[in-house]
Amino acid sequence: MSERVFVLGAGRAGRGLARALRAVGVEVVGLHGRQRVDAADDISIGTLPPSAGAASVILVTVRDAQLESVLRDLASERLQASAVVLHASGSADPAAMALLRQRGHPAGTFHPLIPLVDPTRAAATLRGAWIGIDGDAEARMRARALAAQLGAKTLEIPAGQKPRYHAAAVLVSNFPAVLLALGERVLAEAGLGPETARHALLPLWLAAVDNVRGATTVATALTGPVVRGDAVTVRANLDALRDDETARTVYRVLSLALLEVVGEDGRVDVRRALDQR
Numbered sequence: 001m002s003e004r005v006f007v008l009g010a011g012r013a014g015r016g017l018a019r020a021l022r023a024v025g026v027e028v029v030g031l032h033g034r035q036r037v038d039a040a041d042d043i044s045i046g047t048l049p050p051s052a053g054a055a056s057v058i059l060v061t062v063r064d065a066q067l068e069s070v071l072r073d074l075a076s077e078r079l080q081a082s083a084v085v086l087h088a089s090g091s092a093d094p095a096a097m098a099l100l101r102q103r104g105h106p107a108g109t110f111h112p113l114i115p116l117v118d119p120t121r122a123a124a125t126l127r128g129a130w131i132g133i134d135g136d137a138e139a140r141m142r143a144r145a146l147a148a149q150l151g152a153k154t155l156e157i158p159a160g161q162k163p164r165y166h167a168a169a170v171l172v173s174n175f176p177a178v179l180l181a182l183g184e185r186v187l188a189e190a191g192l193g194p195e196t197a198r199h200a201l202l203p204l205w206l207a208a209v210d211n212v213r214g215a216t217t218v219a220t221a222l223t224g225p226v227v228r229g230d231a232v233t234v235r236a237n238l239d240a241l242r243d244d245e246t247a248r249t250v251y252r253v254l255s256l257a258l259l260e261v262v263g264e265d266g267r268v269d270v271r272r273a274l275d276q277r
């Protein structure tokens with residue numbers, strides 16, 4: 001079925017999805033926001049335009065804090081009787097979805113499990129990505145079809161597990177970059193300029209991620225003192241970070257997590273070093 005999609009929320013996700021859908025030939029009948037951030041995106045503002053009433057899918061991409069009220073307002077709009085309402089939040093489970101279902105609209109989640117930052121790159125970013133979906137059968141079927149058009153795969157978020165699903169997404173998408181920033185800071189504390197620190201650490205950071213891509217398990221892709229059971233170096237690293245409380249805490253907590261990944265066999269001394277405060 002060829003959908004007519006109306007995107008409500010013209011931020012990074014909304015603009016990216018609108019562009020990506022258009023790029024694969026899906027008809028996007030409108031992109032609605034509160035500000036015309038980019039003339040190229042043809043964003044409507046103010047009251048919802050008539051094109052919303054012509055859409056077969058309304059894709060809501062406002063922030064989680066605004067989602068409930070936007071969906072509630074949507075439930076009182078004149079939409080196509082069979083229009084499906086999907087929202088892009090990976091964590092929210094808005095009560096207003098029930099209201100939309102009562103009005104006859106299949107409703108569910110369409111959450112790109114991929115960071116959408118630059119709308120001009122969204123089509124490429126979404127190709128091969130995964131999209132978390134939930135909701136009633138019709139909403140999930142239509143979400144799967146839209147995802148397939150984008151070249152993305154879908155995973156069904158188990159009922160009641162959205163908070164865990166989203167926590168996993170945040171762990172993976174946010175924290176690797178935080179580690180890079182911390183590494184840069186520690187090198188700066190060692191007297192290297194920020195630019196040198198970035199240039200030197202970036203290939204290391206990228207290679208560490210790339211090694212996981214080729215490995216059967218995360219454990220087999222890891223190197224470093226914890227993996228080698230080298231407690232002397234772990235102690236020296238912790239000592240070197242004594243003036244940077246955040247970096248030291250992150251090092252210690254992630255090393256403990258790393259022990260959970262690779263197992264403690266042959267690493268008892270490392271465990272002891274980490275347990276000493």
Ligand SMILES: NC(=O)c1ccc[n+]([C@@H]2O[C@H](COP(=O)([O-])OP(=O)(O)OC[C@H]3O[C@@H](n4cnc5c(N)ncnc54)[C@H](OP(=O)(O)O)[C@@H]3O)[C@@H](O)[C@H]2O)c1
Pocket residue numbers: 008009010011012013014032033034035061062063064066070088089090091111112113114115116117
């Ligand atoms: N970006 C991502 O990587 C990504 C990936 C997957 C899922 N998502 C999900 O997508 C949703 C939006 O995230 P985002 O990153 O795109 O946030 P964002 O960049 O802040 O965009 C949200 C947009 O919604 C607009 N908006 C708020 N209330 C509105 C209303 N009543 N009517 C029309 N537009 C309204 C905001 O306008 P103002 O700027 O005027 O407030 C803003 O442009 C979230 O649920 C997020 O979890 C995002």
